[in-house]
Amino acid sequence: MATPISEDDPRITAYALGEMNGVERDEFEAELQRNPALQREVADIQAAGAMLSAELKQEKPLRLASHRRTVIDAEVKKAVAIDLTPSARFRLSLRWRPLHKVGAAAAVMLCAAMLWIASARSQENKRVAEAHALIRRLHEAIGRYVADHHQLPPDTGFGLAPDSVAQGAGKTYDAGSLWRCLSKQTQENGKTFGPYIQFSASELTAYQDPVKGASFYVADPWGTPIGYVGDARRVVHNPGSFDLFSAGPDRLTGVGNAPSPVNLAYDGLDNNGDGIVDNADELGAARMNGAMTVACNEARTTNAHLDDVNNWDQ
């Protein structure tokens, strides 16, 4: 590394929070390998960041007063009305004149098709809203768990079959971790902890865990396991904390984003054989082309991409 690193060096925090890139990051990581004190400092900063993040996200929510919301709604309505002036409406109506030549039966069929599409879209929007709410509840519950236990629940190993015995370079992933850690009351050293969340029956799917027996994993409204990445080596979007997401309507992570036609981010494979399933490097193109981030920004209103529903862009 070009200049030695003291504990007062802001580069340590920048690295720990995922704010360092390129050559600087490579050089820092080389120094990190050699320097145990630096490793401890990075881990301490990440733990403090996770604690701070969890505490801040528990602050009492605020809402706009209803009379203020009314003012904004009126402004929106006014703007829409101005854009649809009589002349604009006339121009729009001209576009639909050919419809008059179409028979009544065709019009009825068209209406039926539109109703069906509207109904399907409404169902899908309802599921998307449920997924957002579930992610939010889980995020808060994990924050409370961390505040009590000073560590994250085990990673669920998203992408792996729930009943596989997966090892991540010394770490066992537990598909039922969220149900096991968050929804049960536990006693430790005479203290009672939890439960941090209550799941409805539709949010849980039963499976046989090879180590812990009959268990449940938390599923999103489309039946896919919720993605929970708590292993610090795999976290991509919330360094020092955890990634939480639903695979969304298409049940796949990061599909259909440019420039690569198909990206299966989190495919559950250890692609480079380093013993860690789907770590940040293995996400490769999916990570580099922003499949897990750009999609959610671009397609927020269309629900076309899964990653609309996560804890880094809510």
Add this chain to the structure above:
Amino acid sequence: MVRDEAWAEWINSTISRFEEPLLLYALRMTGHTEEAQDVVQETFLRLCAQDRATIEGHLNVWLFSVCRNYALELRRKQSRMTSMNKSPEDIPSPAEPNLQEAVLERQESVSQVLKELATLPVNQQEVIRLKFQHGLSYREISDVTKLTVTNVGFLIHVGLKKIRERLVGQSQELGTQK
């Protein structure tokens, strides 16, 4: 710019998504709930007048910037109003404890971490909250606050270090008391 039903839906979804974070941010900037409401209402009204194409892709930075600028503008106006009636030494600095108290009194039980955060200088609190509460990157925080990225990194590093040191100090004190 076409303002149709899709545009109205976009405005509504933006309000749902950013109403809470902007109110929390504005409350820290102004120290008063009602002024925070004013600031966020004005931010969304300015959003209605803005061409969607010019802000998509950096919507969060745009909203936090507008919110911040209007909060500062409001604070400046109030300082001028106050200065007509009071001598300059009577005017409280926005960084003084009255702001922290206004914010803290909302919370029934504030964790030690948040108490320590509230003792930091206001500029450190602001960047730390933008990072850990609102999930902005150093670059985005720099765009919102007009500080350099290096300065943002420095403020976060120093603030986080102070919080860690104080928490460690307190746990050691507790240990010796036992």
